[in-house]
Amino acid sequence: MGVGRPTEQSPSTLTRVSVDPLSPSLRVVVIGASGRMGSQACAAVDAAPDLDLVGRYDAGDDLGELHGADVAVEFSVPDASMGNVAHCVELGVHAVVGTTGWNAERLASLESLLAQHDSVGVLIAPNFAIGALLMMSFARQAAPFYESVEIVEMHHPAKVDAPSGTAARTASIIAAARAEAGLGPVPDATQSDPDGARGATVDGIPVHALRLRGRVAHQEVDLGAEGEALTIRHDSFERTSFMPGVLAGVRAVGSHPGLTVGLENYLGLA
C-alpha cells in the first residue's frame, strides 16, 4: 500500500500496488537521507511492501557500491546531485531524482553518460505531487487562450534556490505552448523597475518567489485575458504529498531506460 493517502479501502491509481509474492522486492537506497525529503522518502520506502530500504546516505558518506541497490532515490542539494546521479549510472543503478538545479547543460551531460549505460533509467522529477503535475498540465492547456500569464511560487524559508524547479518547469511548458499557438510576449508596459518589483522572467514568463514561515510548497499560475482571469493553484501542505509520486517513480524507472524529465511521462499526463 502507498503512503499517506488515500485510505487502504480506496487506493488511487498512483498508490495502488499489487505485490507478487514470487518476485523479489526492489532494493532501494536514499541519498540525502537525513534531509526533509530524504527522511520522508526513507519512511515511505520502508513502509512499502514491495520495496526494501537497503541503504541511507547523506553528505560525507561514501556511496561505494550503493549496497547493491536496484534504484536510488536522490534528494540532496543542486551542486551535489549531478555527481551522485553519475555515480549511480556508472554502477548500473536506476535513479529517481527530486533535487532541483538540473539546467540544460547538466541534463545534456547526464544524457551523454546514459548513452554509455543504455539499460539504466534516470527520472528527473521537478515535482512528485500529483496535483502539481496536473497544475502544469492544466497550465499547458490554458496557455494558448490567455494573453497574460505570471507564476507565483511560495515555499518555506529554508529553501535555498529560487525560483523553484517547479516554477521554472511550468514557465518553460507555458512558453512552449504560447510559442506553438503563435502568441507573442506577455503585455507589460513597465519602464522603470529599479528594485526588481516585477520579479524574474523564465523563458519570457514572469516568475515571483515568496518565502514564508509556515508554508511548504505552493504555486499559482495566474492567467488573464480581456475581462476575465483564470487561476490554477496547487498546495503541498505536507511532504507526504510527494511520496506516492516518489514510489511510483521507483517502481517504474527500471522499465524506462535513458533520461526522463517529469513524472508525468510515466503517468500518461505528458
Ligand SMILES: NC(=O)C1=CN([C@@H]2O[C@H](COP(=O)(O)OP(=O)(O)OC[C@H]3O[C@@H](n4cnc5c(N)ncnc54)[C@H](O)[C@@H]3O)[C@@H](O)[C@H]2O)C=CC1
Ligand atoms: N521533486 C520534488 O517533488 C521535490 C523536490 N525537492 C527538492 O529536493 C531537494 C532537497 O530538498 P530538502 O529535502 O528540502 O532539503 P534538505 O536541505 O532538508 O536536505 C538535503 C540533504 O542533502 C544532504 N546532502 C548535502 N550534500 C550531499 C551530498 N553530497 N550527498 C548526499 N547528501 C547530501 C544534506 O546534508 C541534507 O540532509 C531540493 O533541491 C528541493 O528543491 C523538495 C521537495 C519536493
Ligand SMILES: O=C(O)C1=N[C@H](C(=O)O)C[C@H](O)C1
Ligand atoms: O524545496 C522544496 O521544498 C521544493 N522543491 C521543489 C521545487 O523547487 O520545485 C519541489 C517543491 O516545490 C518543493
